[in-house]
Every structure is written in C-alpha cells, then in structure tokens.
Amino acid sequence: MRRTLNKTRFLAGKTDPENTSLWLPLWMHLWDTAGIMERLVRQWLPESVKRAMGFEREEALLAHARFLGGIHDIGKATVAFQANILRTLPEARQRLETLTPLDCPEQNRRESPHARAGEAVLLWDDCPGGIASIVGAHHGKPQSCAAVDDQLEGWESNYYPKGQKKVWEDFWTELLMTVLQDCGFDDTAELDDLNPQEEVLLTGLLIMADWIASNTEYFPLIPVEELGSMEDYPARVDRAWEKLALPFPWEAQPGIADPQEFAVRFGFAPNAVQRAVLEAVDTAAEPGILILEAQMGVGKTEAALAAAEVMASRFGLGGVFFGLPTQATANGIFPRLLGWADTQSEETLPQAIKLAHGMAELNECYLRLQGRGVQLEEDAQEAHQVQVHQWFRGNKQALLANFVIGTVDQLLLAALAQKHVMLRHLGLAGKVVIIDECHAYDTYMNCYLDRALEWLGWYKVPVILLSATLPARRRAELVEAYQQKKAVPDAPWKTSCGYPLLTWTDGAEVKQTAIPPDAPGKTVQLTTLTEPELPALLRRKLAEGGCAGVIVNTVKKAQKIAQLLRESLPDKEVQLFHAQFLMPDRAARENQLMARIGKGSAPERRNDLIVVGTQVMEQSLDIDLDVLVTELCPMDLLLQRIGRLHRHRRSRPAPLQQACCAVLDTGEDAFDAGSEAVYGQWLLWRTRKFLPRSIRLPEEISPLVQQVYGWEREAPGGAQGEEMRCVYEQTQEKKKARAEAYLVPQPETHRLAQLNTLDDWMQNEGARSDPAARAAVRDGDPSVEVLVMQCRADGSIHFLPWQEGGSAVAADSPPPPETALKIARQKLRLPAVFGKAWKVDRVIRELEADNRSRLAAWQLSPLLHGELILLLDENLTARLAGMELCYDRENGLYYQKEETDEGNRI
Numbered sequence: 001m002r003r004t005l006n007k008t009r010f011l012a013g014k015t016d017p018e019n020t021s022l023w024l025p026l027w028m029h030l031w032d033t034a035g036i037m038e039r040l041v042r043q044w045l046p047e048s049v050k051r052a053m054g055f056e057r058e059e060a061l062l063a064h065a066r067f068l069g070g071i072h073d074i075g076k077a078t079v080a081f082q083a084n085i086l087r088t089l090p091e092a093r094q095r096l097e098t099l100t101p102l103d104c105p106e107q108n109r110r111e112s113p114h115a116r117a118g119e120a121v122l123l124w125d126d127c128p129g130g131i132a133s134i135v136g137a138h139h140g141k142p143q144s145c146a147a148v149d150d151q152l153e154g155w156e157s158n159y160y161p162k163g164q165k166k167v168w169e170d171f172w173t174e175l176l177m178t179v180l181q182d183c184g185f186d187d188t189a190e191l192d193d194l195n196p197q198e199e200v201l202l203t204g205l206l207i208m209a210d211w212i213a214s215n216t217e218y219f220p221l222i223p224v225e226e227l228g229s230m231e232d233y234p235a236r237v238d239r240a241w242e243k244l245a246l247p248f249p250w251e252a253q254p255g256i257a258d259p260q261e262f263a264v265r266f267g268f269a270p271n272a273v274q275r276a277v278l279e280a281v282d283t284a285a286e287p288g289i290l291i292l293e294a295q296m297g298v299g300k301t302e303a304a305l306a307a308a309e310v311m312a313s314r315f316g317l318g319g320v321f322f323g324l325p326t327q328a329t330a331n332g333i334f335p336r337l338l339g340w341a342d343t344q345s346e347e348t349l350p351q352a353i354k355l356a357h358g359m360a361e362l363n364e365c366y367l368r369l370q371g372r373g374v375q376l377e378e379d380a381q382e383a384h385q386v387q388v389h390q391w392f393r394g395n396k397q398a399l400l401a402n403f404v405i406g407t408v409d410q411l412l413l414a415a416l417a418q419k420h421v422m423l424r425h426l427g428l429a430g431k432v433v434i435i436d437e438c439h440a441y442d443t444y445m446n447c448y449l450d451r452a453l454e455w456l457g458w459y460k461v462p463v464i465l466l467s468a469t470l471p472a473r474r475r476a477e478l479v480e481a482y483q484q485k486k487a488v489p490d491a492p493w494k495t496s497c498g499y500p501l502l503t504w505t506d507g508a509e510v511k512q513t514a515i516p517p518d519a520p521g522k523t524v525q526l527t528t529l530t531e532p533e534l535p536a537l538l539r540r541k542l543a544e545g546g547c548a549g550v551i552v553n554t555v556k557k558a559q560k561i562a563q564l565l566r567e568s569l570p571d572k573e574v575q576l577f578h579a580q581f582l583m584p585d586r587a588a589r590e591n592q593l594m595a596r597i598g599k600g601s602a603p604e605r606r607n608d609l610i611v612v613g614t615q616v617m618e619q620s621l622d623i624d625l626d627v628l629v630t631e632l633c634p635m636d637l638l639l640q641r642i643g644r645l646h647r648h649r650r651s652r653p654a655p656l657q658q659a660c661c662a663v664l665d666t667g668e669d670a671f672d673a674g675s676e677a678v679y680g681q682w683l684l685w686r687t688r689k690f691l692p693r694s695i696r697l698p699e700e701i702s703p704l705v706q707q708v709y710g711w712e713r714e715a716p717g718g719a720q721g722e723e724m725r726c727v728y729e730q731t732q733e734k735k736k737a738r739a740e741a742y743l744v745p746q747p748e749t750h751r752l753a754q755l756n757t758l759d760d761w762m763q764n765e766g767a768r769s770d771p772a773a774r775a776a777v778r779d780g781d782p783s784v785e786v787l788v789m790q791c792r793a794d795g796s797i798h799f800l801p802w803q804e805g806g807s808a809v810a811a812d813s814p815p816p817p818e819t820a821l822k823i824a825r826q827k828l829r830l831p832a833v834f835g836k837a838w839k840v841d842r843v844i845r846e847l848e849a850d851n852r853s854r855l856a857a858w859q860l861s862p863l864l865h866g867e868l869i870l871l872l873d874e875n876l877t878a879r880l881a882g883m884e885l886c887y888d889r890e891n892g893l894y895y896q897k898e899e900t901d902e903g904n905r906i
Contacts, residue, residue, distance in 0.1 A: 008174050009227045010096045011077055012085045014214065020088050022221035026077065028228045030070045030179070032213040033206075035237030037069035038062060040209055046249040046318025046430035048287075052459040054198040063183045064192060068131070068206050069213075070179035072138050075118025077171045080109040080158035091224055100168070103161040112151060112158035115139045120151035121159075121172050122188075130194040133757035137203045138210060140420035142758035195749040195756045197458050203758065204426030208400065218243055247352045249318030249430065250344060250402045256309040257282045265343060266302045272518035273500050274303040280504050280511070281307045287315045287462040288505035289453070289482040291438075293470050294515070295500065295698035296643030297622075300466045301333070301436070305340050308432035311462040318430040319351075319402035323411050325440040327357045328579075328590075329619050333436075334405050335365055341403045356398040356406030396420045399427025408435060408449070415451035417742050417762045428452075429459045437619065438465040439474065439636050443732040446474075447739035450481035451746070457482040458747040468643060469636035469701060471709035472496065475503060479510060484747065499702040517698060524642055524659040524695045530667040534561070534629060535568035537662055538610060542572065544653040545607035546626035547597050551617050551641050552664070553631050554674035555580050555831065559891055562612040569610070577613035577621075580893040582788055583827045584803060590621065597623045599648050617644065624648045626656040631664045631675060634683040635690065635708040638663070639701055663691060682728035683708065685721060784830045784843055786870040787823055788887060791854070793874060799826065800876070802889060813857050820863040828870070831895060834881065843881045844868065 005027050013026035041050070041062050055061040075081070083102040086093035096102065112120075119136030123129065136143040152159060160168035176188070185191065194202070213219055218240035222228060255261040257278045262270045270278065273294050280290060290307065294300055308320050322337055324330045334355055341353050355366040392401040399410060400423065411433065414424040433456060441449060456463055465478060476494040483505065491510065493503055498514025505511070529537055538548050550565075552558050555578045565574045577589055596605045599622060606626070617623070618640045624647040630638060646652075646659040666672055671684050686708045695704065711725065750756050789809070790798045797811045804822055809815055815823060834843045847868040851858070854871065858864045870885075872878050877886045886894045 005178055005230075006174060007099055008077065008171050010092070010099065011082060011171065012089065012092055012096075013073060013076060014216075014221060015085055015089060016216075016221055017088070019221075021224055023089055023092055023224045024219075024221045025228050026073060027175070028222070028232075029213060029219075030073055030175070031233055032219045032237060032240070033072060033209050034066045034069035034179070034182075035234055036209040036212050036241070037065040037205065039237070039241050040205060041065050043248065044246050045205070047316030048318070048460070049201060049426070049430040051316070052198070052429050053201050054194060055192070060192070063185065064131070065202065065205065067179055067183040067185070067191070068134055068202060069209050070182065071118075071122070071176060072135050072206055072210060073114060073118065074121050074135070074172060074175055075112075075114035075116065077121070077168065077175060078112065078114070078117050078159045079104045079161055079164070079168065080112050081114050081117070084109065089224055100164045101161050105157055108155060108158055111147075111155045113139075116143050116148060117151065117159065119143055119148050122176075123148065124152055125172065125176055125188055127176075127188045128191050128193050129754050129757040129759075130196075130199050131191050133759050134199050134203045134206060137199075137422070137758045137761075138206045140207060140422070142203075142761040144763065145757075145759040148759065193756065196745075196758060196761065197455070197747045197749075199756075199758050200422050200425050201429055201459075204422035204424075207420060207423055208397075208426065212240070212244060247402055250312065250320075250351055252309045252312035252317070252344065254310060254313040256306045262306055265306070265340075270303075270306070271299060273298050273300070273502075273515050274306065276500075276502050276513060276515045277303040277307050278310060280502060280513075281310045281314075281462075284504065284506045286507045287311055287460050288507070289457070289463045289465065289479060290502070290504040291465045291467070291470070291475055291478060293467050293475075293499060293501040293503075293702065295701060296468050296640065297647050298500065298698075300468075301336070304434045304436075304464045304466055305337075307464055308434060308462070309344075311432050315460070315462065317432050317462065319404070319432075321399065321404045321406075321411065321428060321431045321433045323406060323408035323433070323435045325408060325437050325619055326616075327407055328586075328616060329436070330355065330357050330406055332590075332621075337403070337405050338365065338369070344403075351403060352392055352401040353403045354392055354398050354401035354406070356395075356404050356410045396423050397427075399424050399431075401427075404431070408441065408445075411435065411452050412445060412448035414455065415448040415744055417744050419762075421744060421762075425455065425459075428456060429461060432462045432464065434464045434466070436466045437468075438478070439467045439470045440619065442735065444735040444739045446477075447736055447743065450477065451743050453478060453481040454484050455744075455747050457484055469639045469705050471636070472702075472706050473709060473712075479503065479505060483508070495706075497702045497706050499698055499700075501702065521699060522646060522659055522697050524645060524661050524697060526661050526663060526691065526693055526695060528663045528665050528691070529629075531561070531564070531664065534662075534664065535565060537629070538565065538572070538627075539569060541627045541655055541660070542608060542610075542653075544655055545603065546653045546656045547606040547609040547611070548627045548629065549597075549617065549623070549625040549644060550610065550612045550629040550664075551631065551644075552612070552614060553633055553672070553678050555614055555892065557631065557672070557674055558612050558614050559894065562891065565610055565612065572608050572610050574610045574612060576891055577611055577617060578892060579614065579616055579829060580831065581828070582800070582803070582887075583825050585889060585892075593621065593623060597625065599624060603651070617641070622647070624650070626652050627660055627662075629662045629664055631672065632684055632688060633675065634679055635687045636705050638687060639695075639704065642695070642697070680724075680728055680731065682724040685724055686711070782835045782840060783832065784834050784840060784868070786828055786830060786847065786868045787826045787864070788828050788870050788872060789823065789826060790876070791871040791873060795854075797855070797871070799823075800872070800887070800889075811855055811857065814861040815858065815864070817861075817863070820858075820861045823858075824863045824867065828887075828893060830870075831893070833895075834883075839881055846881060 009025055009027055011026040012023055013029035014024035016022045050058060050061055053061055079102055082096060083104045086096065115136050115138055119132045122132035122135055133142060136148060256265060259270055277292060292300055292303060311317060324333060341351065344351060392398065398404060414421060414428055453463065463482060472495050493510050493512040496512060500515040500517065502515060503512045542548060550561055552561060558576060558578050562574050562576050577593060581589065593611060596609060618637060623644050625645050628642065628645040630641045642661050645661055671681060675684060690704065690707045745761060790800055792798060796808050798806050798808050803826060809819060847870065850871065851869050855869055870878060872887060877884060882897065884896045
C-alpha cells in the first residue's frame with residue numbers, strides 16, 4: 001500500500017493463545033486479507049459471479065474487493081477490542097499505551113463486537129451503507145440497523161477512553177485513507193452503492209478471504225517484538241496463495257452439443273430427449289431455468305450434464321451442483337458423476353469435487369478420493385483427475401468446490417436464514433445447478449426451493465430441473481420463482497400435458513416443446529388387490545420364474561408383508577429393502593439387488609426372487625422387475641414405482657411378458673393407516689379415483705399426474721371429497737407458514753440507496769448448527785441417528801456378529817482412526833416415533849447416560865464425538881424410552897409398543 005502506516009502499526013489483530021511470544025499486527029491481517037481478495041477475484045472467481053457482483057469493469061470489482069479485505073477488521077481498532085486481546089501480550093500492550101490508555105468498562109464490551117464496530121466506524125466516515133454493512137456481516141450474520149446506530153453515541157466507551165476520542169479517530173482515518181489510496185480511491189464517496197444481492201456475494205467472498213487469511217498455516221504469526229514490514233508484501237501473500245493451491249474455475253468446452261462429441265463423452269449417441277435439451281441451451285440468448293419432464297430411464301442425467309457443459313461454456317460458469325432427494329440417491333450417482341467430472345479435468349489443472357451430505361465422510365468412494373491415511377479395502381487405488389481439496393471440506397464451504405454432488409438440502413440451505421449463508425450463495429452463483437427428481441419435495445421444502453430459485457434467477461444462474469412426474473401447477477410455480485414473479489398470466493405452457501416435455505426460459509420469454517419419443521412405448525396393465533390376495537397373485541405370476549417387487553409405504557408394512565410371503569411361498573426367496581438397516585447392511589443389500597435384478601442381471605439370478613421394500617426402491621435403484629405390486633400412493637409416486645417395471649429390454653417368462661402392476665389397497669373406503677399417516681387422505685383418494693385399468697407409457701404419465709393434482713379446474717366433488725381437500729389444503733398452508741418464518745428475504749433493490757444494505761437481513765436465524773440447519777429445511781420431527789454396537793454379557797463391546805467379524809473394541813480408550821471409521825459406519829436411523837416431540841428428549845437422555853457410563857472415552861475420537869451409540873445385548877435387543885428394539889440382519893430394525901404407524905415411512 002502506497003501510504004505509510006504510522007501509529008496503527010501498534011494495534012493487534014491476531015494472537016496465539018498457546019504462545020504469548022507471537023502476534024499479528026492488525027495492519028498485517030488486513031493486508032493479508034486484501035491480497036487474498038485480489039487473488040480470489042483474479043484467479044478463482046468464475047466470470048458469471050463477477051458479472052453478478054454488479055461492476056461494469058473487473059478493475060472496479062478488484063478495487064472494491066481489495067478495499068473490503070483491507071478494511072474489514074477496522075472494528076478491531078477500538079479500545080474494547082485492544083484492551084481484551086492485549087491482556088496476554090504485555091510488551092505489545094505497553095507499546096500501545098504510550099499512545100493511549102486502554103481503559104474500557106468490561107460489562108459493555110459485548111455490545112460492540114468488532115464486526116458491528118467496523119460498520120459503525122465506516123458509517124462515521126461517510127462510507128456507503130452497503131459497503132459498511134458487508135463489513136458488519138463478515139462474521140456471517142448481518143447487523144441490526146438499530147444496534148449499529150447506537151454504537152458511537154450509546155456505547156462510545158467501547159470505542160475510546162474518556163478524553164481519547166481524537167487518538168482513536170486518527171487510527172480509523174489513517175487505516176481508512178491508506179486502504180482507500182492503495183485501491184485507487186481518494187475518498188469514500190468514490191465507492192459504489194450496491195444492492196443487497198451484490199452485497200451478499202461480496203460478503204461471501206470476504207468471509208472466504210478472511211478465513212484463509214486467518215489460517216496460520218498460510219499466514220504465520222510473527223514475534224511480538226516485531227511490527228511487521230511493508231517489504232514483506234506481496235511475497236507473503238504469494239507464498240500463502242501457492243500453498244493454498246485452490247483449483248481454477250472449470251472451463252467447459254462447447255463441443256458437447258455435437259452428437260459425435262456427446263457419444264464420445266457418454267458412450268452412446270444422444271436420443272430425442274437429449275437432442276432437444278442440447279438444442280434449447282445452445283440457442284438460448286441468456287441463461288435461465290430448464291425443466292425436463294421425461295420418463296424414467298430415458299437418460300435425463302446425461303442430458304443435464306451435457307446441457308451444463310454447454311451453458312457453462314457459453315455463460316462463464318465455473319462448476320456444477322447436482323442435488324438429489326436423499327443421501328442414498330446422492331451416494332448412488334456419485335461414482336457416475338465422478339466419472340463425468342474426470343472428463344472435465346486435466347492432470348495439470350485438477351478440479352475440486354465434493355460429496356455434500358450428512359454422511360459423506362463415510363462414503364468409501366469419496367474417502368478414497370481424499371487420499372486419506374485410512375485403509376478402506378484391499379482393492380487398488382483408482383487414478384482420478386479431480387481432487388477433494390482440503391479447504392472445501394467444511395460444511396459451510398461445501399458449495400465452493402467446482403463439482404458438488406449432494407442432497408438437495410445443500411441448495412435449500414441457501415434460502416435459510418443461517419449464519420454464513422453468504423458462502424452458499426457465493427458457491428451457487430458460479431455453478432450450473434441441477435436438481436433431480438424435483439417432484440419429490442413436499443410443500444415445506446418447496447418454500448425453500450422456490451426462494452433459492454428466486455436468488456438463482458437474480459444471479460442468472462442456469463438451473464436444470466429433472467422430473468418424471470411433475471404436476472403442471474408445480475411447473476408454473478418453479479418458473480415463476482426463477483423469474484421472481486408472483487404469478488404469470490395463464491399461458492399454454494402452464495397446463496400442457498405433452499410428454500416428454502421441455503420448458504425453458506430465455507430472458508423473460510417462456511418456451512416449451514413436447515418431444516416426440518424415438519423409442520416404442522409400452523402398455524402396463526393395472527389391477528387392484530388386497531393383502532390376503534397377494535400370495536396367490538405372486539404364485540401365479542412367478543410360476544415359470546422371474547422376479548417380483550412389492551413396494552409399500554411403511555417399514556412396518558414391509559416387514560409384515562415379507563413375513564406373510566415367506567410363510568405362504570416357501571419356495572420363493574423374499575428379500576427386504578428399506579431404510580432401517582445399518583448402513584453397511586443396506587449397502588450390501590443394495591449391491592446384491594443390483595447384481596441380481598439390475599440392468600445386466602441373468603435369468604437364473606432373477607428367478608423366484610421377491611423384493612419387498614419401501615420408498616427407497618422408487619428413488620435410488622436402477623432395478624428391473626418382471627412384475628410389480630405397489631401399495632396405493634399418490635399418482636406421481638405410483639408412476640415412479642412403475643418405472644422399475646420392465647425397465648430394460650430382456651426376455652421374460654411367458655406369464656410376465658405383459659407388464660403388470662397390481663395396486664395394493666384395503667378393498668374398502670378407508671385407507672391403510674400407515675399410508676394415510678405418510679400421504680394424507682386427499683391424494684390417496686384422488687389417485688384411487690383416477691386409477692386406470694392400463695397405462696400407456698410414456699404418453700399417459702403427464703395426463704394422469706395432471707388429473708390427480710389439477711383439482712382447481714374441476715367442479716366441487718361430494719361432501720367426503722371436499723372435506724378431505726380442505727384438510728389437505730389447510731395442512732399445506734400450515735407447512736408454508738412454518739417454512740416462511742426462517743426464509744432469507746427475497747432479492748430486491750430499493751429506490752433509496754440508503755436502504756440497499758444487509759442490515760436487518762437476518763433477524764430470525766433458522767438454525768445455529770449444521771445438523772439443525774439440515775433439519776430446518778425438512779419438515780417434521782427430528783430424526784435420531786445412532787451407531788449400533790453389541791455389549792456382551794461380560795461387558796465387552798463388539799461389532800455385530802457379521803460386521804467386522806464381531807471383533808471387540810476397547811471401551812476405555814478412544815478407538816484408533818481406522819476402527820473409529822468402521823464404528824461410524826454402523827449408522828442407523830431410528831423409526832420416527834423415537835423423534836416425536838414427546839419422546840425425543842427421553843431417547844437422547846437415555847442414550848447419552850448409557851454412553852457416559854460405558855463409552856465415555858469414545859467421545860474423544862474426532863469421528864465419534866457427539867455420536868449416540870445404541871448397545872444391543874447378545875440377543876441383539878435393547879430397551880430404549882420404554883420400547884423394545886430388536887435388530888435382525890434379514891429384516892432390519894423392529895420395535896414394539898409403537899403408538900401409531902406414523903413415521904415408519906421409508
């Protein structure tokens with residue numbers, strides 16, 4: 001910086017609580033952060049984010065970014081901060097006390113945290129309110145306007161001791177003028193007025209730069225007797241940047257729109273759906289939202305990835321976010337997307353990849369990619385062109401990697417008023433965002449999705465939404481959210497029942513095309529039956545071999561049906577698949593099912609197999625069933641399940657050559673209690689009403705979905721139907737109200753510049769921890785996850801008999817990292833009854849008490865800290881919160897004394 005600092009060199013910025021001989025002067029931390037801000041803009045930030053930040057020229061963005069980095073901690077130039085930080089540094093304290101006493105009333109310090117103080121000081125010197133509010137928000141939460149206004153009048157004793165006002169104002173002026181001049185400004189009046197959207201992105205960038213500059217691995221502290229030297233710059237920043245080694249933005253190549261290039265990338269020529277998607281994105285003048293509605297198995301994933309390459313190349317995006325409904329679907333697609341990401345990276349310029357969900361660190365494929373020192377399996381290491389960069393490992397930094405595959409929660413969290421949400425916006429603003437199975441979210445989650453889409457639309461982020469069964473009304477809501485419109489006048493695109501269907505925006509214009517299928521369709525015969533009739537149907541259908549799937553709506557029902565079929569059809573093999581298995585057991589069952597009834601499965605492996613499962617079968621498995629039985633569920637989900645029937649071309653036994661789906665119902669007006677608890681009466685009633693005798697796929701998918709979900713266009717039905725509809729709509733309104741309490745504000749720009757700040761932007765914080773945040777964007781009671789181990793009669797702790805050979809683990813010491821990782825994989829989500837408001841506290845209290853008495857040392861393991869361990873006895877049973885649990889390798893978790901069917905879902 002050109003101007004020479006004088007007295008402010010005595011101010012402290014950082015200390016080491018374990019080594020009082022080291023410190024970092026405030027000016028050096030500011031210079032470090034300014035240097036990192038400049039390098040992030042020049043070398044890391046995608047072009048699309050630079051445009052979204054609102055500056056006409058990159059040099060103007062650079063000047064403002066560097067200014068923010070150089071001034072962000074000016075709030076540490078207060079007597080409250082300096083008196084506190086210099087307590088353990090007597091030498092540095094004495095130096096500063098030659099200029100000013102450090103008297104400050106201790107009880108008042110918390111009223112002026114340094115981020116708030118920084119905003120107040122900048123406003124004192126007539127800095128634009130938006131710029132000042134970024135400084136106020138750089139610890140992740142914007143300030144309240146009233147609190148900032150009170151600072152220099154109501155809490156002046158935190159800023160300077162009595163009689164010392166001019167000394168401290170001189171500190172502020174010296175810092176501010178030096179930073180301004182270094183950035184090419186002469187006065188704060190030359191700084192730009194920004195809007196809140198630009199301020200959110202710049203705050204995210206500042207948080208990122210501050211975290212990097214605060215890491216002593218990159219920016220070491222110096223001896224306390226030294227004041228630092230300007231001669232160290234820019235070499236100090238260059239060394240840190242080289243050591244940090246952030247990946248460059250992804251530079252996609254445009255050639256994928258060519259059919260031959262597509263075939264090279266994916267191994268097959270593009271079909272009609274994929275060609276239509278590529279043509280739309282290749283000709284659009286502006287980035288926008290694209291919604292692809294097409295049948296299961298048509299290659300929507302490849303269409304989306306190819307479209308992402310085209311849009312990233314055309315509009316300067318630096319990465320991709322691929323969001324899926326569940327951890328299972330994210331894990332399932334990760335190897336596939338990893339292979340695609342490898343094609344986008346060069347050995348000399350590796351891109352960063354991130355698997356982002358609550359149990360990502362237990363995914364073997366992902367762990368191998370990290371190059372950890374934990375031995376996973378004996379299989380050979382694969383060479384990949386992408387890397388897991390250490391700096392993006394934290395949950396809050398997850399979306400900053402180039403390629404992010406995770407649960408949709410990671411996107412929804414961008415709409416949650418949570419500390420550091422600006423980092424999520426920074427990560428998303430530079431990516432093509434792909435959301436798979438966008439029909440799979442309830443009204444509560446859709447509130448967060450819609451608000452996130454409003455922000456992505458403002459940033460001009462290309463968004464690709466994929467669905468096989470999307471209600472037309474929901475299609476319109478998604479487009480309107482992206483375009484930040486309350487409602488769009490009725491237009492044909494809002495009600496079209498074409499299928500496959502492509503809807504996309506080009507600026508303000510909404511375009512749509514129905515895609516003529518280039519493959520023959522199929523007819524599925526539908527029939528209804530009751531539970532007692534099920535064994536006879538399967539006996540008849542499987543008389544000459546083949547495999548069957550039975551998909552029901554609750555774990556309890558799945559276990560009951562499996563038991564019925566084992567007793568009634570002893571010559572058939574009955575397998576269960578649901579979410580209440582231990583993670584390794586579920587993974588093993590999934591691999592087994594894929595081998596036996598997946599795409600390449602042989603007839604001899606398929607014959608006489610019946611798989612009974614829950615909703616996990618409709619979402620995460622590429623299985624091919626010869627005959628399907630599904631419990632009654634909403635039409636869109638029923639069609640998803642039918643997508644597992646005759647999924648691939650193959651020779652099938654004579655009784656199974658015609659695709660047949662039997663819908664399991666009660667045979668009376670009442671619905672199954674468990675199904676009603678999961679889905680409510682209204683959608684079940686509508687689906688039952690419109691259930692046809694046969695379905696022509698794919699042509700009739702959309703008309704059936706629109707029939708069930710399009711009740712607004714119908715005349716009122718009978719009294720029974722009207723009552724169910726009212727209950728359903730009231731429930732949805734309550735869900736919306738709950739979600740809206742913690743949404744970030746809508747993107748908007750005020751006419752008055754002084755209102756375009758981040759102040760009061762996050763008055764209601766939705767969550768204070770990452771697990772709480774993930775829970776906040778999903779409705780319902782919290783789920784309780786446990787690690788399951790066995791405690792034998794002699795008190796020794798073991799893995800379950802078939803896990804790790806039932807080996808013992810010492811209870812009185814932290815397990816070594818390799819063992820801790822294996823224990824962390826023994827994860828199981830308890831049935832939702834254990835998460836009910838009236839039970840969850842007791843559940844956690846009992847588990848914590850048991851863990852304290854038997855496994856206290858395990859909490860010292862980083863991988864196991866905070867985990868709840870459920871200890872089963874030698875019979876694999878346990879008592880918890882007045883219930884008896886039993887785990888069975890073939891059936892998963894059972895429990896007795898259940899009080900309702902609600903919550904056994906999936």
